[in-house]
Amino acid sequence: MSTSGDGALLTLIRDLARRRGRERRGLALAEGVRLVEEALAAGVPMRGAAVSPTLEATPRGVSLKSALVHRGVRLLELAPAELDELADTEHPQGVVAVVEPRVWSLADVPTPRGAVVLVLDAVQDPGNVGAVLRTALGLGASGLVALKGTAELANPKVLGGSMGAAFRLPAVSADAGALLAWAGERGVELWVAAADGAPLLPSRRRS
Numbered sequence: 779m780s781t782s783g784d785g786a787l788l789t790l791i792r793d794l795a796r797r798r799g800r801e802r803r804g805l806a807l808a809e810g811v812r813l814v815e816e817a818l819a820a821g822v823p824m825r826g827a828a829v830s831p832t833l834e835a836t837p838r839g840v841s842l843k844s845a846l847v848h849r850g851v852r853l854l855e856l857a858p859a860e861l862d863e864l865a866d867t868e869h870p871q872g873v874v875a876v877v878e879p880r881v882w883s884l885a886d887v888p889t890p891r892g893a894v895v896l897v898l899d900a901v902q903d904p905g906n907v908g909a910v911l912r913t914a915l916g917l918g919a920s921g922l923v924a925l926k927g928t929a930e931l932a933n934p935k936v937l938g939g940s941m942g943a944a945f946r947l948p949a950v951s952a953d954a955g956a957l958l959a960w961a962g963e964r965g966v967e968l969w970v971a972a973a974d975g976a977p978l979l980p981s982r983r984r985s
Contacts, residue, residue, distance in 0.1 A: 787826045787854045790876060791864050797930055806932040808875045809867055811842055816942025817877050818845055825876040826852040830861040832872030839872060851875070866934045879932060882948040884960040887921035894919045895966065897957065900927030907931070908939020911947060915940075921948035923957055 793799035794807050805825060808817045811833070817824065827846055833839040846853060862870050887895055896914045901907055907929045914922055929936055931951060937944050952960075961968055 783852065784854050787828070787852060787876070788864075790825070791828055791874060794876065795864070795866070795934075797933070800930070800932045804878065804881065806877055806879055806937060807866070807934050808877045808937055809865055809873070809934060810871045810938065811836075811839055811873060813938055813942060814846075814873050814875045815842055817875065817945055818842075818849060820942065820945035822880070822945050823878040824849070824851045825878065826854060827873055827875035828854045828856050828861055828864055830856050830858045830870075830872040832858050832861070832870065835872070842873065846875075867938065877945075879937075879945065882921070882950045884923070884950055884952055884956060887923070887948045887950065887960075889920060889964045889966055895921045895923060897923045897925060897968075898928045899925045902927065902929055904929040904933040904935035905939045907933075908936040908941075908944070911936070911940040911943040911949060915943040915947045919947065921950065924949065924951045925954055925957065 790803075790805075791807065794803065794805055800806050808814050808822075814827070824846075829843060829846075833843055843853075856864075858870075858872070861872060861874065864874050889895065894917075896910065896919050898907065898910065901910070901924075907924070911922060924931055928951075931944065931949050958968075960966070
C-alpha cells in the first residue's frame with residue numbers, strides 16, 4: 779500500500795532527474811549498487827531510496843538493502859519496470875537513492891606543499907568529468923575545481939562515473955576569478971595543459 783510519503787519521494791526523485799531540481803534542492807541521485815555503497819561508506823546523508831526486487835538478485839544487493847534499512851533510510855518499493863523508468867543507466871541495478879552531497883568551497887581544498895589540485899575548464903561530458911574525479915582521487919590529488927562550461931558536479935553521470943570519488947574528493951564549482959584569487963592567496967602555482975598545445979620540451983625518439 780502506497781502512502782503520501784511514498785508519493786513525495788517518487789516526486790522528489792523525478793524532480794532530481796533535472797538539473798534545476800538538483801540545484802534548487804541541493805540534492806542528487808545515486809544509482810546502482812556500488813555508488814550507493816560508496817555514499818553510505820562516505821557518510822553522505824540520504825533522504826530516501828527507491829528499490830525493486832532486482833536489487834535482491836545478488837547477495838551484495840541484499841546486503842546493501844539491509845544496510846539502508848539499518849541506516850534508517852526510507853525505502854520506496856517499486857516494480858522493476860517502475861524503477862527502470864526512474865533510472866539513468868542502461869542496465870539498472872534496482873536502487874536509486876536521494877543523496878545530499880557535501881557542498882565544497884575553495885577554502886576546503888587543502889594545499890600543503892606538493893599538493894596537486896586539478897582544474898577542469900569547459901569539460902562538458904559528464905562521464906569524462908566523473909572519470910577524472912575517480913582518477914584524481916586515485917592519484918592523490920587534493921581536490922578538483924570545475925570552471926564555467928564544465929559538466930555539473932551533481933549530474934548523475936558524473937557521480938556514477940566517479941564511482942564514489944565525488945563523495946570523498948573536495949570538488950568545487952568556481953569561476954576563473956575566484957580560482958586565481960584563491961591560488962594567489964595560497965601561493966599555488968598554476969600549470970595549464972591543452973590537447974592542442976605545444977610540448978614544453980622537444981621529445982626525443984629512440985632510434
